[in-house]
Amino acid sequence: LYKTFAGIESSEEVSRWITAITEGDNGTLWVGTYGNGIYLMNETTGKTTNLVHNPDQIHSLSNNYISALLKDHQGNIWAGTAWKGVCKFNPHAYRFSHYQHTPHNPGSLSNNIVWSFLELPDGKIWIATDGGINIMNPSTGNFTTITYKQNDEYALSGNNTRSFCIDRKGNIWIGYLFSGLSCYNPSTRKLTHYRNSPGCSNCLSNNTVWDILMDRNGKLWLGTFDGLNIFDPETSTFTKLPEGTSENGLSHSIVFSLLEDKKGNIWIGTNNGLNQYDPLQKKFSHFFSTPGCKNCISNNNVFGIYEDDNGILWIGTMGGGLNRLDPKTGKFTVFNEAGGLANNVVYDIVPDNNGNLWITTNHGVSQYNISSGQFTNFDVSDGLQGYEHNLGAAFKNSKGELFFGGMNGFNILNPEKVPDRKIPAPLWISGFRIFSNTSYREYQNNDTIILNYRDNFFTFLFSSIDFNDAAKMQYEYRLENIDKRWRRTDAQSAMAEYTNIAPGNYVFRLRSISPYQGIKQQEIKINVIITPPWYATWTFRITATLAGLILLTLILIGRIRRLRKKHAMAQQLLDLEKRLFDTERKALRLQMNPHFIFNTLNAIQFFIFQNDKLSANRYISMFSKLMRQILINSQYNTIMLKDEIDALELYIELELLRFGDKFEFRIIVRPDERILEKYIPSMILQPYIENAIRHGLIYREEKGLLKIEISEKEVGKVMCVIEDNGVGREKAEEIRKRTKPEHVSMGTKITESRLKLMSNLYKSEMTVTVNDLKDENGNASGTRIELIIPTFEK
Known part of the structure; x- marks a missing residue:
């Protein structure tokens, strides 16, 4: 079956010398000629198209003399030319329409x-630039301008235009950088200007108007660099909303973006958080980024805001990526570069007619498919005006076309014409490196690499045979038993490095991720076996284990014999140490008890001489309780901390009776009273409390304070702090030398001796630290004693 193509028209004589033929997509025949470029012949329609070199188009053929044609696995057509190299045609490429100053x-x-951008009812597009307003005629692609002229009512207030809004009467409102606000009347073509006036409460609060919103009631909301303004067109007055972190204030004065949701709430993006304003209740709700909070907004610099058909809010942030907010739950979901977004600086979000979101960033434009959760990224290689875009420069017109502006003009995109690029690119491992030695060879799926245990620093090199978007490819890899999750890298770092891997069997998995739709394509699996050294083999281990067991048995037999001899001596020595400890403890208690009893009997005698029977009787009653408590406690090496504190309270009460409320005391237990159930050595604290009272507080002219604080220092230890605001140790010693030079206090020394003995016996350190307290003038203001005491089993 033959088909004849006719009707090929050319201003030049058509060359009869056909040099190459190949079949493209959709049955199109590519015919290369020597002198007339390439002819595309559609077998279905019979239509013929001639591709030739055009010096005014950089993407045309480089030469009309074709020597070869080839179609690759991705559908690209490669054309070899005479003297001008190779040309590639990508049938799946889509280039954005680019408009810029010429x-x-x-x-x-x-x-x-x-x-x-702003679309008027007549279909013309208004464009805000740093050189005034450009008005685009879509049918011709030509632009007219409105610019600033001094003292001209038909001119702008300034050329640095930033924002647009059209009201119900068809008036166009224009926001500026530094030049306030203007209202353009299309009928008269005149402009009315509004500026900030210092001291005017009903005027515009700032001359930089970043965003303008007309609400359902016809009022204008103005986001400025000094607060949020509401403009009433009927009264021509401005009202600035208050600021602050409470529900009555805006979280920050710099406002970037505004949105009215389906319920009539106003959403405000600021330099410090996202705000929701209820016009009926006149209250704000604030949303801030909180470190460690997974359901919070990811960054406090909030740029563009968009509400989809389901009432979900999509928020762009400066460095925190794209955020999804469900107003019903108040929870945020974050999308960032790790999930496929082009860049974490997100300016604006606009939808297309298919429900996809188009997101402008600092590194191109991302298309997000809400249903699949996948991103498709576009950059300058697709015809974008640049990587960087501007806040507010994203727009969808009535035809469904998308406009994206930046620092090098703007692009127009028809989402319906963007081809679906899902042709997979072959993935291959191109090399394997051990330390610095690289073996460049292709590894097939399920290949096995066997390494010596010394070769445990290795690197996989890989790439994707993609002739269109190789630089945009991303990869995920994982070494099983080493990597807990997939690790991601890009085409610029297409390698997987592993260091100090132990001998064993591993599986290296690698998969490529298409830059379009984020599709995870084919996967390659490589088995890696690292052999152990001879001394780590099972044969050597079993032999060495048996030999070790025999040797250990012989050692144990000899050890047991020696231990039996030492055991009897050790048992005798242990009994002696315990008896010695008990004897010393009882001796110490006998030294302490007479001292306390002597002081107590003196106090009772004093009350009797004073004929204070009530105090004497109360003193004797409390004294008997204390003595009974001491006798009970003396039966045990350790007592419950609660019992120790009960005895201390009785002792301190006795001293208070004796000294006539010369001081007051407080006992503080932290963190709770469960610590009181622990066991400590008995009568450890009393001598220090006695010193605090006898040598510190009683010499104080004003009423003193004795504070005892019990807390858990660490597991198995408690800290007891005894602090008084008496005269201090130095002054107390001076008083003692004047009044009782022959008296020597032994209570604390005996207690310290007990602590040392118990530390040696129980192998647990007990420490005492004494600190002299000073006031702000350096004078003595009391004493603080810190005891760290181990706790014991009952």
Whole structure:
């Protein structure tokens, strides 16, 4: 069956010398000629198209003399030319329409820095730039401008335009950088200007208007660099909403973006958090980024805000990626570079007619498919005006076309014409490196690499045979039993490095991720076996274990014999140490008890001489309780901390009776009273409390304070702090030398001796630290004693 193509028209004589033929997609036949370029012949329609070199188009053929044609696995057509190299045609490529300023062309865009778009009812597009307003005629692609002229009612207030809004009467509101607000009347073509006036409460609060919103009631909301303003067109007055962190205030004065949701709430993106304003209740709700909070907004610098058909809010942030907010739950979900987003600086979000989101970033534009959760990224290689975009410069017109502006003009995109690029690119491991030695060879799926245990520093090198978007490819890899999760890298770092891997069997898995739709494509699996050294083999281990067991048995037999001899001596020595300890403890208690009893009887005698029978009787009653408590406690090496504190309270009460409320005391237990159930050596604290009272507090002129604080220092230890605000140790010693030079206090020394003996016996350190307290003038203001005491089993 033969088919004849006719009707090929050319201004030149058609060359009869056909040099190459190949079949493209959809039955298109590519015919290369020597002198007339390439002819595309559609077998279905019979239509013929001639591709030739055009010096005014950088993407045309480099030469009309074709020597070879080839179609690769991705559908690309490669054309070899005479003297001008190789040309590649990508049938799946889509290039954005790019509009920018062209010198010597008055009909082009007047300024390349684009900030906002607005479509009028007649279909014309207004474009805010740093060179005034450009008005685009979509049918011709030409631009007219409105610019600033001094004292001209038909001119702008300034050329640095930033935002647009059209009201119910068809008036166009224009926000500026540093030049306030203007209202353009399309009928008269005149502009009314509004500026900040110092001291005017009903005027615009700031001359930088970043965003303008008309609500359902016809009022204008103005986001400025000094607060949020509400403008009433009927009264021509401005009202600035208050600021602050409470429900009555805006969280920050710099406002970037505004949105009215389906319920009539106003959402405000600021330099410090996302705000929701209820116009009926006149209250704000704030959303802030909180470290460690997974359901919070990811960054406090909030840029663009969009509400989809389901009432879900999509929020762009400066460095925190894209955020999804469900207003019903108040929870945020974050999408960032790790999940496929082009860049974490997100300016604006606009939808297309298919429900996809288009997101402008600092590194191109991302398309997000809400259903699949996948991103498709576009950059300058796709025809974008640049990597960086501007806040507010994203827009969808009535035809469903998308506009994206930045620092080098703007692009227009028809989402319906973006081809579906899902052709997989072959993935291969191109090399394997051990330390610095690289073996460049292709490894097939399920290949096995066997390494010596010394070769445990290795690297896999890989790439994807993608002739269109190799630089955009990403990869995920994982070494089983080493990596707990997949690790991601890009085409610039297409390698997987592993260091100090132990001998064993591993599986290296690698998969590529398409830059379009984020599709995870084919996967390669490589088995890695690292052999152990001879001394780590099972044969050597079993032999060595048996030999070790025999040797250990012989050692144990000899050890047991020696231990039996030592055991009898050790048991005798242990009994002696315990008896010695008990004897010393009882001796110490006998030294302490007479001292305390002597002081107590003196106090009782004093009350009797004073004929204070009530105090004497109360003193004797409390004294008997204390003595009974001491006798009970003396039966045990350790007592419950609660019992120790009970005895201390009785002792301190006795001293208070004796000294006539010369001081007051407090006992503090932290963190709770469960610590009181622990066991400590008995009567450890009383001598220190006695010293605090007898040598510190009683010499104080004003009423003193004795504070005892019990807390858990660490597991198995408690800290007891005894602090008084008496005269201090130095002054107390001076008083003692004057009044009782022959008296020597032994209570604390005996207690310290007990602590040392118990530390040696129980192998647990007990420490005592004494600190002299000073006031702000350096004078003595009391004493603080810190005891760290181990706790014991009952």
